[in-house]
Amino acid sequence: MKHKIRFTINREVKEIEVEPNKTLLKMLREDLDLIGAKEGCGAGECGACTVLVDNKPVNSCLMLAVEADGKKIITIEGLSDGINLDLLQKSFIKHNALQCGYCTPGMIISARALLDRNNNPSEEDIKEALAGNLCRCTGYQRVIDAVLDAAGKGGGK
């Protein structure tokens, strides 16, 4: 049986009917055409599907769409205002903090959540916050530099 759910997605209220066995990630990608969040492992290991639920980063592959009822969800598509990129997005570009880009939406969402709760993170704080976001291209250093720079700490000197 489908369930009617109501939630906020990137600051817009939506009401849709979903099957209970659909993950939040699938709903975002298939029903809302928000394909920034990716499925990497589907098991909460890689973080490519990271989105903000009530301002907290979660693996959208480990959450059912029905559980999003009443929640406020932000995906990578919702970080910019449509004209200006988020500070972190600019910083990732500046530092070439990506190659294939598959992990980038999740990385930036996790980093955004970190800066929102701690605007002065150390390198260790960044490593802890991004430990659940795997990247097989960059070796992480440029990602860390980008986050440090966005936090006003001159990452990468």
Add this chain to the structure above:
Amino acid sequence: MKEFEYLKPDSIKKTISILSQYGERVQLLNGGTDLIVEMRDKIIQPEYLVDIKAIPQLNRITYNKQDGLNIGATVTLNEISNSKVVQTHYPILVKACKTVGSYQVRNRATLVGNICNASPAADTAPPLLVLEAKVNITGPTGEKIVPINQFFTGVKKNILKKGEIVTSITIPPIKEKWVGVYLKQGRKKEVDLATVGVAVVCIRDEVRIALGAVAPVPVRAFKTEELLKGKTIDESLLEKAGRSALTEVSPISDIRSSQEYREEIIKVLVRRAILQAKGGHIL
């Protein structure tokens, strides 16, 4: 993922009646970080899923000096790590919660879920064992309280019977000054299951020790504790404690480690945890 019916009761009573009614066909959904993976992989295929996150009284952390700390079933690991009372009174628990999965996982995963899942490697289990936590269970016949060391019955098995749920975990107060340590050995620093986990609590001349990932269930090392009781900790006693702890567990070889490596690490971590808890240096 196979189709199922999703239910979201707003009370413990309703939850228990649903669980009793559907028996084997129903599965309880809390943080879902283990469950949804198992459903995706079709390891479990429930016909009904009962989400307990709409039950208000399960989402609380309370603390007072007389009763200690009470953590509701739906409180997430990050809510515990961020809680001032837990940070102040039970830093060992914060340490253990922070070693589970990733930050994203800890925003969903719960302490009670970690315990109910009953993995031998559950990071929160050894600290709860040395803190002598109590598991509060409600079922069709009423409420009961079970000591955590009687809760685990086998790999991914616990004592819960049909219709029963864990509503919260209570950590009794420790009246005297104490120090707790949780050490985890994994293949990498973050986002890994424990190869070996060791928790130690020292209260005056009492030393409590518990180990994870080295037996079918998390183990309290009572014999080793007896060996240490009232004694001055020195090098030879630490070595004895490591060897003794080894006799209380049954490590296996698996994807994360060989049995031999686990045996070595048990000795190292037991010794290191006791030393740290006693305020000594790592030798």
